[in-house]
Amino acid sequence: MFRTRIDRPLLIALLLLGLGGLVLLFSASGGNWQLVFRQGIRLSLGLILLFALAMTPPRYFRMASPALYLLALLLLVAVLIFGARGKGAERWINLGLFQFQPAELMKLALPLALAWYFHEHPGAPRWDEVLAATLIVALPAALIVVEPDLGTGILVIGAGAAVLFLSGIKPRYLFGFALLLAATLPLAWHFLHGYQRQRLLIFLDPQRDPLGAGYHIIQSKIAIGSGALFGQGFLKGSQAQLNFLPERTTDFIFSVFAEQFGLIGSLALLALYAFIIGRGFILAARAHTRYGRLAAAGIVSTFTLYVVVNVGMVIGVVPVVGVPLPLVSYGGTSIVTVLAGFGILMGIAAHRRLIDA
Amino acid sequence: MPPPALPFTKHPHYRRRLLIITTIAALLGIGLITRLAWLQIYEAPRYAFLAQGNRVRLIPIAPTRGLILDRNGRVLAENVPTYELTLIPDQVKNLKQTLMQLKPIVNLSPQDIEDFHRLEKTKRPFQAIPLKVDLTTRELARFAVNRQNFPGIDIHATLKRFYPPGTAAAEVVGYVGLISPADLRRLDPAQYGASSHVGITGVEWEYEKLLHGRVGYRKVEVNAEGRTVRVLQTRPPVPGETLYLTIDDRLQKIASRALGQYPGAVVAIQPGTGAVLCLVTSPSYNPNLFVNGISxxxxxxxxxxxxxxxxxxxxHxxxxxxxxxxxFLGLAALEDGILRPQTKFYAGATFKLPNDSYIWRDWNPHQNGEVxxxxxxxxxxxxxxxxxxQRMGIKRMHTALARFGFGVSPGIDLPGARKGVNPSARWKMQILGKPWYEGDTINSGIGQGYTLVTPLQLASATAALAIQGLRYRPHVLAATINPKTGKRVPYRPIALPPIQLRSRSYWAYIIQAMHEVIESPYGTGHLLAKGLNFSMAGKTGTAQVTSTYRNDFAANSRVPFKLRNNALFIAFAPVKHPEIAVAVIVEHGGSGGRAAAPIARDIISAWLQQHPPVEKHVSHPH
Known part of the structure; x- marks a missing residue:
């Protein structure tokens, strides 16, 4: 039973990434064992959750999806009211033992909720169903963006868009969305916080404020570039070890890796991610039910967006929006929700295999 | 169990669309890889360079400023240790309380605290910030016994410029001051990266390059906050050169003491080298006041x-x-054939130009006779x-005086030397826009009117006269010594174009006349002859400050001080083989023979005692 429910190649890849992430965290934190230990606890917690969810029949996920979505939505409202402030934004809820980021939960809950909705409304979505789905996406996205957490907001919208796309939505709706997006961009600019605008401008030209807003991306590129082909060696990156690189245990951990292991190492890491994503899409493609397909594909798409946005951010092709590198960046909520997502994915895949068997 | 019929109709295009999404993801991945390869291969050298720049800092180390010594090695400028109290904000828990506790121990003034807070903003929290400079030994001791109560506060020893002679040599040595923004524009920023002071005037200004030395560097690895992680390499600074001056500290003191309350100046020069033996201005100032910023x-x-x-x-x-x-004018008249040694003019109490009603008077109202x-x-x-x-005319006078360096920049190695005025018709037209009158020529004949000289020019001309026309550029630098190698580089006197006359006997004639100014009972400097144990030649001068009181009897208390005549005296000795030439000016001193001459004699006497002349007192035949 256990063997059939767990997808072994995916599990091995995830374990490799998680454990490699701990080693990297050790280097990035300047040998902070305590930090590594805490992350290890979370990794274990996530793995336990992964196993538990993989054992669960997918219909329970489906039934729980709306509730999970509502819970996440409620928490997002709560964080606006009671949230602990971190770097000018209210993103965390202090649960005593650890701090909890509802936005991370929403990244998982949203694709599930959409999958549930389309499962309940089979066939190519009609215009009213598209509108409802759009609302399901827009509500949490708006809450996350005003926190403000632009990066996660974009990821949530991206995941929603992927699920909407897979639901079989008609091309003319897609066209309409594209038009709407183009029309609202100037409006969105107006509602952005000063620092968010600054980040977007800095993305276009980091040198306009090399010691202020442009500092992160400049130092990150220096770290990655000076890693060259083979890297400077484990624990030997001057940018990371001498603290020039900011946020190096969280959003910029990829730069630490690229500095120490060079292009060869970076390619290996990206290959590992590619394997996980590819394997995820294969499992998603094999799913039977509409819920299973959309949920699985939504989870993998979210994960993909995570990786692309984070790596794109640290190498300077995406604005710095504060998205962690999944399973590697320090931070509890993300690692647990990501692993939970893969648990659900495995559960969905297992269901099909059980039917096949 | 066969797989159930999949409701594909209810879920159109799923697999195709999943493939599209996967393809998009793959394309994004390829994009990321391309960018990574670009950064880590093509741009890697540039980023490696930038990373190195981040990591490595050069910290300049200030060189020790060179010493300035007088000709006998007496210290005129040195570096003395000074102690300052520094505070590292990182290591002080309660700043406010600490400052309060320190107040009675080291006499912290509100100004000190204000300065500290201003500096605090410009430095990083782990950098030491000076809290009070120039601690007295008492404050030092009081702090030392309380030290354990003040973590993060330390005594930091630095070097401070100190001028032991105080006022006595300030006019030559000058002083250093804190580098100002204006100084930064002219100084080499690399060389002055660690220096706090720069020469402002005097030798300190003139020989700044030699005195400053060369900056050293410590190459360190720093972290992002700028904190030093380790030292990679050190290049020690090269200390500045030690300067020996031609000045004699003892003569400086004698001259400034002799001038006393009177404003005035004394310059003594060694004929045959141009070495300035003493250069004194009165009143002077204490250069030590300027070192750390004068209040x-x-x-x-x-x-x-x-x-x-x-x-x-x-x-100046x-x-x-x-x-x-x-x-000087007499010599020129002989050379130009205006008169011969035996030529006599009638000289009365007054002089008039034809067609002019103005009466020029002699200082002696009883003057009468052929001389x-x-x-x-x-x-x-x-x-x-x-x-x-009147016979020479201003043109000849101008030419003759110019050969002695009057109206010409003296070229001394000190800043601020002026060139005086050696008037001519052209000069008057250019500067004053007026034509030259014959009356101007008459005034110039007794060193009045437009003629202006600096004491340095007067001494320099006297030195040239003493050795029959050999001229040297006056200078105060005697030698430089490299403090590391001990290598001594002497200053080489620079000869100026000599004054050559038709007959050397003219020199002897004028020198003899100046000798008799002192020796002859009629001489205006005869006052000096008594007890003089060396031969000396001189000339008195009493220059009018205002036309009202110009005579030798004006130096009395009934005349307001500001309007009293300036007393001047030039001299050299010994007459046969001159070793020192002196010019003395005592502002409002009255008679040159009485106020200025004794000062010149004292200086010459002091100098010759140290350097006994070859010839003893020899009386020259008249």
Whole structure:
């Protein structure tokens, strides 16, 4: 039973990434064992959750999806009211033992909720169903963006868009969305916080404020570039070890890796991610039910967006929006929700295999 | 169990669309890889360079400033240890309380605390910030016993410029001051990266390059906050050169003491080298006040003092030479054939130009008789020189004086030397826009009117006269010594174009006349002859400050001080083989023979005692 429910190649890849992430965290934190230990606890917690969810029949996920979505939505409202402030934004809820980021939960809950909705409304979505789905996406996205957490907001919208796309939505709706997006961009600019605008401008030209807003991306590129082909060696990156690189245990951990292991190492890491994503899409493609397909594909798409946005951010092709590198960046909520997502994915895949068997 | 029929109709295009999404993801991945390869291969050298720049800092180390010594090795400027209290904000828990506790121990003033808070903003929290500079030994001791109560507060020893002679050599040595933004523009920022002071005036300014030395560097690895992680390499600074000056500290003291309350100046030069033996201005100032920034109050006092202590009269002050110009004009008259040694003019109490009602008077209202040039110099007869000037004309006078360096920049290695005025018709037209009158020529004949000289020029010309026309550029630097290698580089005197006459006997004639100014009972400098144990030649001068009181009896208390005549004296000794030439100016001192001559004698006497002349007192045949 256990063997059939767990997808072994995916599990091995995830374990490799998680454990490699701990080693990297050790280097990035300047040998902070305590930090590594805490992350290890979370990794274990996530793995336990992964196993538990993989054992669960997918219909329970489906039934729980709306509730999970509502819970996440409620928490997002709560964080606006009671949230602990971190770097000018209210993103965390202090649960005593650890701090909890509802936005991370929403990244998982949203694709599930959409999958549930389309499962309940089979066939190519009609215009009213598209509108409802759009609302399901827009509500949490708006809450996350005003926190403000632009990066996660974009990821949530991206995941929603992927699920909407897979639901079989008609091309003319897609066209309409594209038009709407183009029309609202100037409006969105107006509602952005000063620092968010600054980040977007800095993305276009980091040198306009090399010691202020442009500092992160400049130092990150220096770290990655000076890693060259083979890297400077484990624990030997001057940018990371001498603290020039900011946020190096969280959003910029990829730069630490690229500095120490060079292009060869970076390619290996990206290959590992590619394997996980590819394997995820294969499992998603094999799913039977509409819920299973959309949920699985939504989870993998979210994960993909995570990786692309984070790596794109640290190498300077995406604005710095504060998205962690999944399973590697320090931070509890993300690692647990990501692993939970893969648990659900495995559960969905297992269901099909059980039917096949 | 066969797989159930999949409701594909209810879920159109799923697999195709999943493939599209996967393809998009793959394309994004390829994009990321391309960018990574670009950064890590193509741009890697540039980023490696930038990373190195981040990591490595050069910290400049200030060189020790060179010493300045007098000709006998007495210290004129040195570096003394000074102690300052520094505070590292990182290591102080309660800043406010700590400052309060320190207050009674080291006498922290509100100004000190204010300065500290200003500096605090510009530094990083792990950098030491000076809290109080120049701690007294008492404060030092008080802090030392309480030290354990003040973590993060330390005593930091630095070097501070100190001028042991104080006021006595300030006019030559000058002083250093804190580097100002204006200084930064002219200084090499690489060399002055660690220096806090720079020469402001005097030798300190003139030889800044030699004195400063070369900056050293510590190459360190730093982290992002700028904290040093480790030292990679050190290049020690090269200390500045030790400068030996030609100045004799003892003569400086004698001259400034002799001038006393009177504003004035004394310059002594070694004929045959141009070495300045003493250069004194009075009143002077204490250069130590300027080193760490003079207080506004003290500066105001110096600036507003009626006698202008900051003006270096010896090189910057311009005075009418009065009768001290007479030997030079007399020599020129002989050379130009205006008169011969035996030629006699009638010299009375007054002189008039034809077609002019103005009456020029002799300083001696009883003057009457036929006199030679020699007698005219000995007794300083004005009416003789009026006639001499009238015959020479200003053009010849101008040319002759220019050869002695009057009206010409002296080229001394000190900043601020002026060139005086050697008037001519062209000069008057250019500067004043007026034509030259014959009356101007007559005034110039006794060193009045437009003629202005600096004491340095007067001494330099006297030195040239003493050795029959050999001229050297005056200088104060004697030698430089490299403190590391001990290598001594002497200053090589620079010869100026010598003055050559048709007959050497003219020199002897004028020198003899100047000798008799002192030796002859009629000489205006005869006062000095008594007890003089060396031969000396000189010439008195009493220059008018205002036309009202110009006579030798004006130096009495009934005349307001500001309007009293300037007393001048030039001299050299020994007469046969001159070793020292002196010019003395005592502002409002009255008679040159009485106020200025004794100062010149004291200086010459002090110098010759140290350097006994070959010839003893020899009386020359008349």
């Amino acid at each position: 506004a109050k003290a500066y105001h006092r110096l600036i507003t003092a009626p006698a202008h202590p900051l003006v270096n009269r010896a090189i 002050g311009q005075y009418a030479p009065g009768s001290t110009i007479k030997p 030679t040039l020699k007698q005219a110099i000995i007794q300083s007869i004005d009416t003789f020189f009026y006639q001499l000037a």
